[in-house]
Amino acid sequence: MVKQWKGLLFQSFNSGSLLVFAFLCAYPFYYIIINSLSDPAESAKGIYFWPQGLTLSSYEQMMQIPTIFQSVFISAARTVVGTIITVFCSAFVGYMVTKKELPFRSTIYRLIIVTMFFSPGLIPWYMLMKTLYLKNNFLLYVLPGAVSAFFIILVKTYIESLPASLEESAQIDGAGVWTIFIKIIFPLSLPIIACIAVFTAVGQWNSWADNFYLVTDSRLNTLQYLLYTNLKSNMADIMRTSASGTTQGAALASAGKVTPMSIRYAITVITVFPIMLLYPFMQKYFVKGIMLGAIKG
Structure with missing residues (x-):
């Protein structure tokens, strides 16, 4: 009887702690969302649980920023193109370092791992990017991260957990390295590929x-x-106080205008929202990829 009460008490404490932790993780996003949807005047007074005076004025004002749509396009383009390049290149390198026929395979793999422990620093990185003519170039966003040592380790570990007979049978049928990778290894590695993606x-x-x-x-x-x-440029405006002791943002809100802070809330929601949508759909692949890739050490 005592053990049952102790077990029930432990489960209650454990569940309560996890609920509190989940609330602390989710509340900052919730706070930003409700303030971005609230009337600027009400938001300036302080909103913590429920939106007040629902309005899209902050988002409408955000759309007036000259480069907002171009910035959204650049972020989306670098995410899509960069993800495709990184996934494919890292997966292929991870597959190649599993090939015993590759000359200096162990040395190459060790040199890849070394890059995880030693960084050249900001100045050498800047000089290298400038020397490669990547300054003011879209390729700056997608090429430097085409190969990741961490992703290579994940892919290598996962591929080594696959039956070697699959690759051997394909080699007997005359398939080359490229064919085996595209038609056999890559499709079978979708869990870890999704994790990397x-x-x-x-x-x-x-x-x-x-x-x-x-x-x-x-x-x-x-x-x-x-x-x-945006956060940096108008910080002085938000921190500046008027003679009455109210912030300039509050003064604008009382006049029925959108404040710099409300615009920041709207931009923050736009930047976070796509990632919040991505995780629920990719979570099963993410967890499965990590677990399967950890079978072998």
Whole structure:
């Protein structure tokens, strides 16, 4: 009887802790969404649980930003193109390092792993990108990350868990390395491929540092960088106080105008929303890929 009560108490405490943790993870997104949909005047007063005065004025004002649509296109393009290139290149390299016939296979694999522990730093990276003429070039977003050491390890480990007889039978039928990879290995590796695709897509969509350091052409700005510049440019306006002690944002809201903060809420929702939609559909592949890829060490 005592053990049952202890077990029930543990389950209750465990469930309660997980619910609190889930709430703490989800609430920041919920807070941003309800404030982006609320009337700016009400949002300036403070909204924490329910939207007040539902309106799309913040999103309408966001659409007036000159480069907003171009930035959305650049972010979407780098996410799609970059994910395809990274997945294919990393998968192929991961497959090749499993081939015993590859000269210096162990050395190549060790050199790939070394890159995970030692980074050249920002200045050498900047000089290299500039030397390769990637400054103010869309290829800057998709080529440097075409091969990832972490993804190669995942793919290599997963492929080594596949039956070797599949590849041997294809070789007997006269299939070459490229044919085996495209028609056998790649289709069978879809769980780990989907896992890599999720990692890459999230990283590409959220990335803005390369835009910050190497892109001065506004036509190549990403949505994340646009959010960064928007957060930075009007920070003084939000922090500045009027003689009455209210913020300038509150003064604008009382006049029925959209505040810089409400626009930031709207841009943040737009930048986060695609990733929130992606994860539920890719979660089963993500978990399965990690588990299957960890069978062999």
